[in-house]
Amino acid sequence: MKVLILGSGVVGVTSAYYLARQGHEVTVVDRQPSPAMETSYGNAGQVSFGFSSPWAAPGIPQKAVKWMFQEHAPLKIQPRMDPTMARFMLRMFGNCNAERYAVNKERMVRIAEHSRACIDALRADTGIRYEDRQKGLLQLFRHESQVEAVAKDMQVLEQCGVRHDLLDAEAIKSVEPALARVPGKFVGGLHLPDDQxxxxxxxxxxxxxxxxxxxxxSFRFNVEIQRLKRGGSGIESVVTSAGELTADAYVVCLGSYSPFLVKDLDIRLPIYPVKGYSLTVPVVDDGGAPQSTVMDETFKVAISRFDDRIRVGGTAELASYDLSLLEKRRATIGMVVRDVFPKAGMWPRRNSGRGCGR
Incomplete structure (x- = not known):
């Protein structure tokens, strides 16, 4: 079967891998000059199966209002007259109760565990390396209330057979020795040893x-995907800047732009862009750097170790399709990483970062 994949991010390329292994003739099309130049370019670097968790959680609507007035908030909502944003937020807030959270959390962890098996098999099959580490994830808590709140998440992890350990302030140093240099900042952490x-x-x-x-x-870059052309029994072709492309099957992997492409097919995807920020710096002090990945639960900022680099990613911003980067938001991830690993990298005073839509 001839398959046309729209989008060459991590989802598009992995889709191409699995379809081609099954014997299909696969072509990937993207508007960028090379793969992974948008959402997949500079994300936090966590391959966090056990840490999978819905953003729609109890208390989030109230916290979202409070965060609007905080300098270093993990989530910022830029109010605007946008019906799509309003519908998305209503759906999200409708899931911000204990019952829906428990169901969604369990579903996410189950599919994440399947993903763990898939990526391990893919790595074994292809032999590719991507500055990957299999040393786990450490979720860090600054307050005792966070330790108490994670108990329900641990029940889901237990039910799904996900290894985890709740650590006190002393034990987290055995996982990330550099935390010994910042005593008193954290009261404990949740360690997920099988995350990557x-x-x-x-x-x-x-x-x-x-x-x-x-x-x-086959990959076709610098090709703008414009619309899907309907035929009598489905999609007739994809209209692009390079002409019309046809296939037996089409896979849409365009992230937050997917709803625009499929709306003419009377498909309404509940997808909305969330802008994130990241920075990457070289390691200058290995002893003061993370060995794997940590998540500061208070600020929702992830700090991940590659080979000789550190990637910091976090803060979520609901701002429609605005790609501009706000200095205040970039300052948050810089503040957090300097607080947790102050000597690990050459941290910029004025942060350079890159948005990463999800």
Whole structure:
């Protein structure tokens, strides 16, 4: 079967890998000059199966209002007259209760555990490396209330067979020795030893190379995807800047832009963009740097170790499709990483960062 994949981010390229392995003739199309140049470019680097958790959680609506007035809030909502944003938020807030959270959390963890098996098998099959580490994730708590709140999440992890350990302030140093340099900042942490880290951009590009060289996948870059052309029994073609492209099946992997493409098919995808920020710096003090990945639960900022680099990612901003970066938001991730690992990298005083829509 001839398959056309729209989008060459991590989802598009991994889709190409699995379809090509099944014997299909696969072509990937993207408007960018190379793979993983948008959402997959600079994300936090966490491959966090056990940490999978819905943002729609009890108390989030009230916290969202409070965060609007905080300097270093984990979530910012830029109010605007946007019906799509309003519908998305209503759906999200409708899931912010204990019953829905428990159901959604359990579903996410189950599919994440399947993903763990898939990525381990993919790595074994292809041999690709992407500055990956299999050293776990440490969720850090600054307040005792956070330790108490994680108890329900631990019940889900237990039910799904996910290894985890609740650690006190002393024990977290055995997982991340550099935390001994910042005593008194954290009261404990949740350790997920089977979680991983890796550079998503590097992973996607090396997998794309493998797909091209070993599986015969074709890539067409610098091609603008404009619309889907309907036929009598479905999609007739994809209209692009390079002409109309046809296939037996089409896979849409365009992230938050997917709803625009499929709306003419009377498909309404409940997807809305969330802008994140990240920065990447070289390690200058290995002893003061993270060995894997940590998540500061208070600020929702992730700090991940690659080979000789540190990736910091976090803060979520609901601002429609605005790609501009706000200095105040970039300052938050810089503040957190300097607080947790002050000597690990050459942290910029004025942060340089990159938005990462989800």
């Amino acid at each position: 880290t890796g550079d998503c951009h590097l992973f996607t590009n090396r997998l794309a190379d493998y797909c091209r060289e070993q599986l015969g996948v």
